[in-house]
Amino acid sequence: MEKIGVRDKTIDIAKGIGIIIVVWGHIGQDFILKNEIFLFHMPLFFLLSGYFFKDKGLTFIDVFKKRIQSYIIPYFVFFIIILLCFILLYVSIGYADKIYLSPKIIIQPYGVVRALWFLLSLFEVHIGYYFIAKYIRKEWIQSSVCLLCLILSHIAFRCGISLPLYIDSSLSMMIFFHIGYLMHKYRILDSLKYSLLLLVVCVLFYIAGIIGKIEIDVMVNKIEGNLLLAFLAAFGGAYIVLYVSLLLKKYNKISFINSTLNYLGRNTLTIFSMHLLCIEVARCLFKFPLSIDATILDGIYTTVWGILGSLIIGIPIKKYILPYIRIIR
Template sequence: MMNQHFEWVNIAKGLGIILVVLGHAPIDDILRQYIFAFHMPLFFLLSGVTFKGGYTELRPVGFAKKKGRSLLIPYFTFSVITYTFWFFLERPLLGKDDVDAIIPALGIFYSAGDNYLLTYNPAIWFLTCLFVVEIGFYLLLKYVPWNSVRVISIVAVAAAGYFSTRWFDSMLPWSIQVATVAVLFFGLGYLLKARTKIFEYSFGWVAAAATLSLIYPLIQFINRIDMRSGEYESIPIFISTSLLGIAGILFLSFRLEGKSRILSYLGQNSLIIFALHFMIFAIIRITLEYGFGIEGNPMPITSLWGIMFTVVTLIISVPFVYLIKNKAPFLIGK
């Protein structure tokens, strides 16, 4: 269990999972572009914060088994659950039968976010990608003795990952190209966990507002950032918006530490929410369409509808979290 010193990580994950759900909800394009500019780098960095240096005492097979239990078991179990829901309910009831069901079935094993491979659950790629990142970072810590060489290696791998998205027409299995870029944020998180003093100062509210505000003018220079698909457009802007967004969330997290049980709860259960929110989206849409005759967006302000959609999704996720943690913990590798 995470000790109290890292309670801010739960708060940050709570804020992050709200952004993930909101970013996938029906919102205005500019708000989605803003969220996508940093929300996934945030999760990779937070995973690096909680990565233990003591893992290097494990043998490679032992480490792979440990991470396979915490990441791959949830990936495959939630993939089967959400694919089954998509095939029998979402696909026929929401008019998605134009997608060949074989493609996303194969996507369960390929785990890359293009060509409809993950249409049954577009967010699930993160778990296999994080597994690849953690394996790579573990090998780096275990077999590369000098910190300077480690940093150079991470930057080189990230650069190769970025350019590979231009060399290949489609994504490699388990989002390997994304993992090579993500390790940059993961490594930064690992270095950051012993150097968080700057986020603890009382000016955190102002700093959070300033850093999060600076993202908006930067995204005006690009059309789209989507880490899942390896779409970065401008690496300087992608790195800048990622670091600004991460800094803003961390400043907020230290200010909110111990003050928000809701955010802490969402952070502690972010994996379950991450894996199930697209299924919950479909449950809401099916209920609205077949129960109340409401299709699409019934409100004039799209993002307001998206915010309401997000709140309802998070509320519906609570019984799922309870059932999984108390009745079926094996689904999350427990």
């Protein structure tokens, strides 16, 4: 395990793999492997976020300030910049009449800013889990509460109830955040032998989810099919990515692959926020095909462009704008 103060390369590699999967999954409706990706890609990121949860010893005010800075400020900064770029793009190509902006877009982002929902949900999960970890000492009770959150969220979905600000989605992801925290605490990834045994089980879970036609879309709190199987398949897919990352860190001799995935992993927030805008730019200016007409090769081009474009536009924002915005001190 990495020393305190040093980034865990396994997790960065997992984030790098995860963000590539996310961009591919957002190429379009019903594109190749979309359902298989949606089965686990968001649970993976919530699990990875929980892996480094360390807020339990802080006061609520400190946690609140910290997470406002981590998620809410980037949310609004990226929201404004992406929306301005989108408007400029559509006006410049004569699509001004196709721009539709509703006031609700601020708290329920759609279109090229819809990926920003993840930042709102991460904020809610961090705050919610802080209270669970701080005030419930027994881990089995913590686990039970997180599972109850998942069940309540699923009941809301089945009843057609949609909570504001993605609260229902956040409730469903609390258990994966908790699992990430426990995996770090008990060093689950330290032993390849035991990790391999868990991998075999997780592969079976994931395959069962695909065969069972489980459909998951965390943003809209959608879980179609058996809830238990959906949970196991989502965890299974997330763990497969973690195990592949562990193998790459330990045995991969091609440093370019690891360094690239590490770099992407350190910039997932930027890519996550910007990639939908970059894909839209590619389709409007460079005539990249819509998903209905796209081939696998088109998907690769679009994914690479979405990632590179996000880094080109987003890294200056991350480096020169976000560090200087300190609304709460």
